[in-house]
Amino acid sequence: MASLSLEKMKDLDRKDPLRDKRKEFALPKGKIYLDGNSLGCLPKATVSRVNDVVTWEWGEDLITSWNKADWINLPARVGAQIARLVGAEADEVVAADSTSVNLFKVLSSALKMQSGRTKIISEKGNFPTDLYMMQGLIEQLGGQHELVMVDDDKVMDHLDDDVAVLSLTHVNYKSGQFYDMAAITKAAQDKGILVIWDLSHSAGALPVDLNGANADFAVGCGYKYLNGGPGAPAFLFVARRHHDKAQPPLSGWMGHAAPFEFDADYRPALGVKRHLCGTPPVIGMSALEESLKVFDDVDMAKIRKKSVALTNLFIELVEDKCADQGFELASPRDADARGSQVSFSHKDGFAIMQALIDHGVVGDFRAPNIVRFGFTPLYVGYEDVWNAVLILEKIMKNDIWKQDKYHVKSAVT
Numbered sequence: 001m002a003s004l005s006l007e008k009m010k011d012l013d014r015k016d017p018l019r020d021k022r023k024e025f026a027l028p029k030g031k032i033y034l035d036g037n038s039l040g041c042l043p044k045a046t047v048s049r050v051n052d053v054v055t056w057e058w059g060e061d062l063i064t065s066w067n068k069a070d071w072i073n074l075p076a077r078v079g080a081q082i083a084r085l086v087g088a089e090a091d092e093v094v095a096a097d098s099t100s101v102n103l104f105k106v107l108s109s110a111l112k113m114q115s116g117r118t119k120i121i122s123e124k125g126n127f128p129t130d131l132y133m134m135q136g137l138i139e140q141l142g143g144q145h146e147l148v149m150v151d152d153d154k155v156m157d158h159l160d161d162d163v164a165v166l167s168l169t170h171v172n173y174k175s176g177q178f179y180d181m182a183a184i185t186k187a188a189q190d191k192g193i194l195v196i197w198d199l200s201h202s203a204g205a206l207p208v209d210l211n212g213a214n215a216d217f218a219v220g221c222g223y224k225y226l227n228g229g230p231g232a233p234a235f236l237f238v239a240r241r242h243h244d245k246a247q248p249p250l251s252g253w254m255g256h257a258a259p260f261e262f263d264a265d266y267r268p269a270l271g272v273k274r275h276l277c278g279t280p281p282v283i284g285m286s287a288l289e290e291s292l293k294v295f296d297d298v299d300m301a302k303i304r305k306k307s308v309a310l311t312n313l314f315i316e317l318v319e320d321k322c323a324d325q326g327f328e329l330a331s332p333r334d335a336d337a338r339g340s341q342v343s344f345s346h347k348d349g350f351a352i353m354q355a356l357i358d359h360g361v362v363g364d365f366r367a368p369n370i371v372r373f374g375f376t377p378l379y380v381g382y383e384d385v386w387n388a389v390l391i392l393e394k395i396m397k398n399d400i401w402k403q404d405k406y407h408v409k410s411a412v413t
């Protein structure tokens with residue numbers, strides 16, 4: 001511990017191979033932003049790109065931009081950029097819709113491919129929208145299917161011949177714990193089960209190898225570690241071997257083999273494109289495309305290495321400087337099982353997080369008692385971690401969080 005000091009942090013930042021990436025972001029002034037796992041920061045280039053799209057592509061060129069600016073191929077282009085980050089082929093991923101809707105789509109396709117099997121296995125602690133979408137789809141399909149929500153460490157025990165689909169989130173949103181994608185996929189496929197991975201907290205945060213793990217389907221979020229902006233389009237992956245078999249439930253014209261023939265009958269496009277539905281949100285998708293360029297010259301292994309160093313450092317510092325303050329580590333201590341976030345449980349977590357945010361350290365709170373901190377290696381440095389923990393220490397030791405104003409809840413936490 002004695003070896004840790006502000007000087008040491010500055011030195012680590014100087015030696016950081018990703019240090020120049022930070023300059024590509026418009027970071028909020030006077031704040032330490034540890035919430036890139038909820039909403040990633042704004043890449044500077046995205047500001048002028050969105051301005052150009054609105055001013056010129058829309059304002060001047062109007063309808064001609066579908067061809068001239070190639071708006072029509074945005075979902076495939078952005079999909080190809082994301083594919084590189086998640087171990088997929090360029091034409092196995094498209095950007096579209098929201099994560100919730102994409103999960104509905106691929107789950108529906110997968111269930112259809114598994115007729116005769118009735119169970120969907122997921123985890124009790126999965127992100128709620130994923131579970132809600134499964135429940136809604138089961139209703140929609142007439143209730144012949146059953147969702148079995150199991151404890152996170154019991155997934156392997158529930159893989160049997162009645163299971164149609166296993167649907168899991170790779171990195172858990174609360175704890176940051178992640179699954180061994182390859183091992184679980186293999187175990188499920190050995191029983192004839194199709195596997196859907198939600199990569200919302202993985203894409204852009206750590207190396208993911210969908211094809212290395214022989215994944216069947218995946219979905220994920222555009223506004224977290226991919227920095228696409230609020231409500232950015234999400235993405236979906238369908239393994240090439242399923243391209244002909246996976247039938248889209250939302251058979252919109254953008255997924256038609258020839259949308260501009262205006263044929264009265266639906267014919268699905270070849271490949272992953274059939275999982276597009278309606279007209280893409282061009283402004284949002286252009287923002288995502290520009291933001292993804294930040295990843296063009298970085299290696300996910302470097303991002304991962306720094307992420308592990310930052311999260312290890314944060315845990316070590318909190319446990320030293322805020323020992324006996326009621327914090328309990330709620331993420332795996334072993335970095336090999338932890339994504340790019342650290343969570344602590346604390347009975348007064350809500351007020352503590354409000355006080356932290358008010359003092360310039362932005363993390364978030366997840367009910368009932370989790371304070372959560374995301375570390376985006378592209379723009380968070382070692383000195384940030386050090387300063388964040390000093391501010392947390394001050395808030396705890398001076399009882400700042402006890403002030404009434406930190407106990408008022410807003411709609412979004």
Ligand SMILES: *Cc1c(COP(=O)(O)O)cnc(C)c1O
Pocket residue numbers: 098099100101127129130169173198200201221234
């Ligand atoms: C963030 C997140 C989502 C978000 O879904 P939206 O449809 O974009 O609101 C879904 N699933 C997981 C696991 C997430 O972390």
